[in-house]
Amino acid sequence: MDTEQQVMDHFEATCRSHGLKLTHQRLEIYRALLQSAEHPSAESLHKQLETRLPTLSLDTVYRTLATFEQLGLVKRVETMSSQARFEAKIEQHHHFFCDQCRQLIDFTWHSFDSMGLPEALMGVGTIRGKNVVVHGVCNDCLEKKKKPE
Amino acid sequence: MDTEQQVMDHFEATCRSHGLKLTHQRLEIYRALLQSAEHPSAESLHKQLETRLPTLSLDTVYRTLATFEQLGLVKRVETMSSQARFEAKIEQHHHFFCDQCRQLIDFTWHSFDSMGLPEALMGVGTIRGKNVVVHGVCNDCLEKKKKPE
DNA sequence: TTGGCAATTAAGAATAAATATTAATTAAAA
DNA sequence: TTTTAATTAATATTTATTCTTAATTGCCAA
Structure with a gap:
């Protein structure tokens, strides 16, 4: 597990190695995304950074996130919503998606990660990665059902 | 494996049991989706049915797909695109997503399906399902690279 | 079989997310 | 300090989706 300083150093190194300027905005957007656990959208990041x-x-947030994505610093998350959401976590992981509140929860699954792919996929093309989306109802929502209000 | 007639009968029965009228539009949209292998979007279904x-x-296509989704006749597919895409295939399966042409290819993976969930997910809530998204570059795109033009 | 009513549809307007354009300003890096 | 890239602001565009309204149609009951 990296310290935040190490992560920020890697961020800085990546920007530099790609000839990108280390602007205040880029730093703050990346830091905000790092510290957020809620896979925020561009809009919500913008709102959060307003102070x-x-x-x-907002345009800068969109542009910056797109840039980070190209550098592999940020990943666009697959969800059912049309409003794309982002995360700074790059290590291999999966998502639990709550059908009710649309919350996403990260989890790791090493035995899946080290598993071979099924025969059915032989010959479709080049494989670059595989991910699981588990869905259901999260505890928050289950409890809300028990104790309404 | 059901015959198309059986599938259409089930469709009709489902509509009736939910008090939905069997309109020409609903029939055609469902049939088009059944026969399509390409996980079309609402727009592309609309275009396809134009003749x-x-x-x-287009609005009817959107409304109808949403209705079908509620009845469990159609599933909304998770992709990275903001444009939602649909499918009539309901049995458990997974997706290969081509990073280049954004094509989706279905595949089955029984050994994964029968696998237990990881510890990391114990206690997140109620699990309803799990799906894999494998991504990479499909053969079509690989070949296009070899023989440009 | 037909008449009526509620459900459904068509058409176009409206909304919302995301991106593009421009020119002026600002800030990083050499 | 100078050069160059990035940001801003304001506005426009694009694309996906939903809403509104009025007209139409499926279906049930007579």
Whole structure:
């Protein structure tokens, strides 16, 4: 597990190695995403950063996230919502998706990760990765059902 | 494996049991989705049906697909695209997603299906299902790279 | 079989997310 | 300090999806 400093160093190194300037905005957006556990959307990141960077434009958030994605610093998350959501976590992991509140929870599954692919996939093409989406109802929602209000 | 007639009978029965009228539009949309192997979007279904139903509105396609989804006749597929895509195939299966052309290919993986869930998921809530998304580059795209033009 | 009513549809307007365009300003890096 | 890239602001565009309204149609009952 890396310290936050190490992660930020890697971030800085990645930007530099790609000739990207280390702007205040880029740093803050990346840091906010790192610290967030809720897979925020561009809009919600923008709202969150409003106090620290009052002049930050939504357009910059979109542009910056797209740039980070290309560098592999950020991943676009697959969800059912049309509003794309992002995360800074790059290590191999999977998602639990709550059907009710649409919350996403990360989890790891090493025995799946080290598993071979099924025969059915032989010959479809080049495989680059595999991920699981588990869905159901999260505890928060289950409890809300028990104790309404 | 059901015959198309049986599938259509089940479709009809499901509509009736839910008090839905069997309109020409609903029949055609469902049939088109059944016969399609390409996980079409609402737009592409609409385009496809244009010749048979020249007055079909895009809105109706959206509304109808949403209705079918509620009845469990159709599933919304998780992809990275913001444009939601649908399928009539309901049996348990997984997806190969081509990073290049965004094509989706179905595949089955019984040994995964019968696998238990990881410890990491104990206590997140109630699990209803699990799916794999494998991604990479499909053969079509690999070949296009070899022989450009 | 037909008449009526509620469900459904068509058409176009409206909304929302995401992106693009421009020109002026700002800030990082050499 | 100078050069160059990035950001801003404001506005426009694009694309996916939903809403509104009025007209139409499936289906049931007479």
